[in-house]
Amino acid sequence: xxxxxxxxxxxxxxxxxxxxxxxxxxxxxxxxxxxxxxxxxxxxxxxxxxxxxxxxxxxxxxxxxxxxxxxxxxxxxxxxxxxxxxxxxxxxxxxxxxxxxxxxxxxxxx
Amino acid sequence: xxxxxxxxxxxxxxxxxxxxxxxxxxxxxxxxxxxxxxxxxxxxxxxxxxxxxxxxxxxxxxxxxxxxxxxxxxxxxxxxxxxxxxxxxxxxxxxxxxxxxxxxxxxxxxxxxxxxx
Numbered sequence: 396x397x398x399x400x401x402x403x404x405x406x407x408x409x410x411x412x413x414x415x416x417x418x419x420x421x422x423x424x425x426x427x428x429x430x431x432x433x434x435x436x437x438x439x440x441x442x443x444x445x446x447x448x449x450x451x452x453x454x455x456x457x458x459x460x461x462x463x464x465x466x467x468x469x470x471x472x473x474x475x476x477x478x479x480x481x482x483x484x485x486x487x488x489x490x491x492x493x494x495x496x497x498x499x500x501x502x503x504x505x
Numbered sequence: 506x507x508x509x510x511x512x513x514x515x516x517x518x519x520x521x522x523x524x525x526x527x528x529x530x531x532x533x534x535x536x537x538x539x540x541x542x543x544x545x546x547x548x549x550x551x552x553x554x555x556x557x558x559x560x561x562x563x564x565x566x567x568x569x570x571x572x573x574x575x576x577x578x579x580x581x582x583x584x585x586x587x588x589x590x591x592x593x594x595x596x597x598x599x600x601x602x603x604x605x606x607x608x609x610x611x612x613x614x615x616x617x618x619x620x621x622x
Contacts, residue, residue: 399547426609427608427609429609429610436615436616437615437616438509438597438599438612438613438614438615438616439548439597439611439613440613441602441610441611441612444608444609444610482548484548484609486609491609492550492553492563493548493550493609493611494547495547495548495549496547497545497546497547498547
């Protein structure tokens with residue numbers, strides 16, 4: 396069974412204080428690893444797809460990286476508007492279904 | 506991209522009753538997905554709804570409890586039947602975002618927050 400574990404559960408940063416969120420996964424035949432952002436009272440919003448170890452994707456202050464066992468979402472000089480829950484998900488084997496982690500709640504204080 | 510509207514956005518229901526959630530998409534899509542997000546839990550796929558065929562349910566979810574309709578390529582409903590407090594959750598409708606199917610890039614509605622008393 397595919398498993399996705401995100402850490403930490405919650406992270407509080409000061410504005411400008413860079414950090415990373417972790418997503419470790421156990422799957423058979425990774426097809427893709429996905430990062431989503433979810434604001435309170437909203438549905439998740441797609442950020443990135445990573446397909447193979449060594450791949451990196453960037454969007455504004457966010458950079459996602461992938462190894463064979465985990466992915467990191469690096470947040471550089473975060474701003475309060477980056478506060479959200481960040482969800483990681485995997486798609487594996489012949490199954491199109493996404494398996495999500497429980498998310499990391501990021502709070503960036505001004 | 507796709508714009509997804511869900512109704513209701515929230516509701517408070519009595520134990521034993523049923524509630525139907527509607528999902529409207531602004532473009533035609535092949536597959537629509539229904540997810541459940543319980544407090545402190547992962548987003549979990551309930552079922553996949555294809556127009557013109559029976560929905561495909563994931564392990565742990567059954568049609569009698571979560572009947573789904575998909576009458577056309579822009580609309581779907583999910584009914585939560587005979588509700589109990591354990592059904593209190595956010596229910597989310599989603600569709601694929603890209604032109605290629607099964608990419609995992611999903612658009613989500615804003616969700617329907619159900620509280621069962």
